[in-house]
Amino acid sequence: MAAAPLRPFDPERALQLARQTFDIEAAALHGLKARQGDSFARTVETMLNCKGRVVVMGMGKSGHVGRKISATLASTGTPAMFVHPGEASHGDLGMVMPADVVLAISNSGDSDEIGAILPAIKRLGVTLVAMTGRSGSTLARHADLVLDSAVDQEACPLNLAPTASTTAQMALGDALAVALLDARGFREADFARSHPGGSLGRKLLMHVRDLMRSGDALPKVGPQASLNEVLREMTGKGLGFSAIVDDTDHVLGIFTDGDLRRLIEQEADLRGLNAEKVMHTGPKLVRSEDLAVDAADVMEKYRITSVLVVDETGRLVGALNSNDLMRAKVI
Structure with a gap:
């Protein structure tokens, strides 16, 4: 005492x-x-x-x-x-x-x-x-x-x-x-391997493939899809965009809800438009084997909320958005 x-x-x-x-x-x-x-x-x-x-x-x-x-x-x-x-x-x-x-x-x-x-x-x-x-x-x-x-x-x-x-x-x-x-x-990656439960472990050990949307959850259409079909794909998959791909799933472009707003602001005639006419080419891509933190860096650098994910051959295999990264506590 x-x-x-x-x-x-x-x-x-x-x-x-x-x-x-x-x-x-x-x-x-x-x-x-x-x-x-x-x-x-x-x-x-x-x-x-x-x-x-x-x-x-x-x-x-x-x-x-x-x-x-x-x-x-x-x-x-x-x-x-x-x-x-x-x-x-x-x-x-x-x-x-x-x-x-x-x-x-x-x-x-x-x-x-x-x-x-x-x-x-x-x-x-x-x-x-x-x-x-x-x-x-x-x-x-x-x-x-x-x-x-x-x-x-x-x-x-x-x-x-x-x-x-x-x-x-x-x-x-x-x-x-x-x-x-x-x-x-x-190095940092070595430290992360001995701290897999910490925030650094999540950042340095988690890959894009661990978090990405894939399969039926992946919004994609062909280039000849009508704008209505594109919008249904975007709405149904809930990611705010749709990838436009060719017959072999290689990425041709992307159409986002921001693109739709811009079309409406321009008072464009939407009735005869298809995916090929409204998409913009050169979307930001990441590889499925990339670290999730690198995908976050891409989003931050280009001020976007989503990226498309491709495999080593360039085929579309998934999509990732900032909400996925936040849920995994990568960001």
Whole structure:
């Protein structure tokens, strides 16, 4: 149960401590930046060449940071997992294989739980990377590579609670992930494959063929169809346009509800018109294998709400409009 506050709440003091925390942690990151060198580069190279996984370990707050680091590595192209040091000494060390790299995180470098499994880790022959704030610690002495995460002080007014030190660890883990994804040539499409449920996944993994209207839902007529037939096709399929195709389904043109409005405004005689006379040629086309986000770009660029979809031979196979893209949350 939390102790009762010793003084009335002072909003000014709370704001002062918040600003002081930002200053201390910002200074810690600047110090961290200045100390990174050959050991950091060698760690990146070691993880890049790892044939297994990066196994991250840490106790307490360092463990929470370690879970985040392992998740970030895994989502950016570096196979990684978190193993709890306490559970490792009771069987979970069996998850670690000789081809792995172990990243052990401890600010003091003398965590009992990590210290207890250091001999077993060394016997496995894995490369051990220490992320620690003390270069002379037990963990640092046993490690093959040491990443210096030291901070001058914690943001905690008592200089006890892990605050600046965990910020430094988190930033150092992010720096490793960024350097590794760059070295791997990791790109947006790779990121999307590991995040299929997110908005980026939808944008980069969904293809036009996944969303397009096709078959009987596709509005199309031949060039000799009367204007009434064109209008019935447009109304029945509910897309506000109809494609005009030849006998082999190759696109000749398109007629839209906007074209109809323009004809009416011109007071044209509509009775003798057919599809060939009212269509406009050169409609915007996309391929069925294109990404849906690319189709959205075409619509935005040309300020249109629909596109026709063709296959690799140029045959009409579908149609896509902005509502389809919005329903799929591509736009």
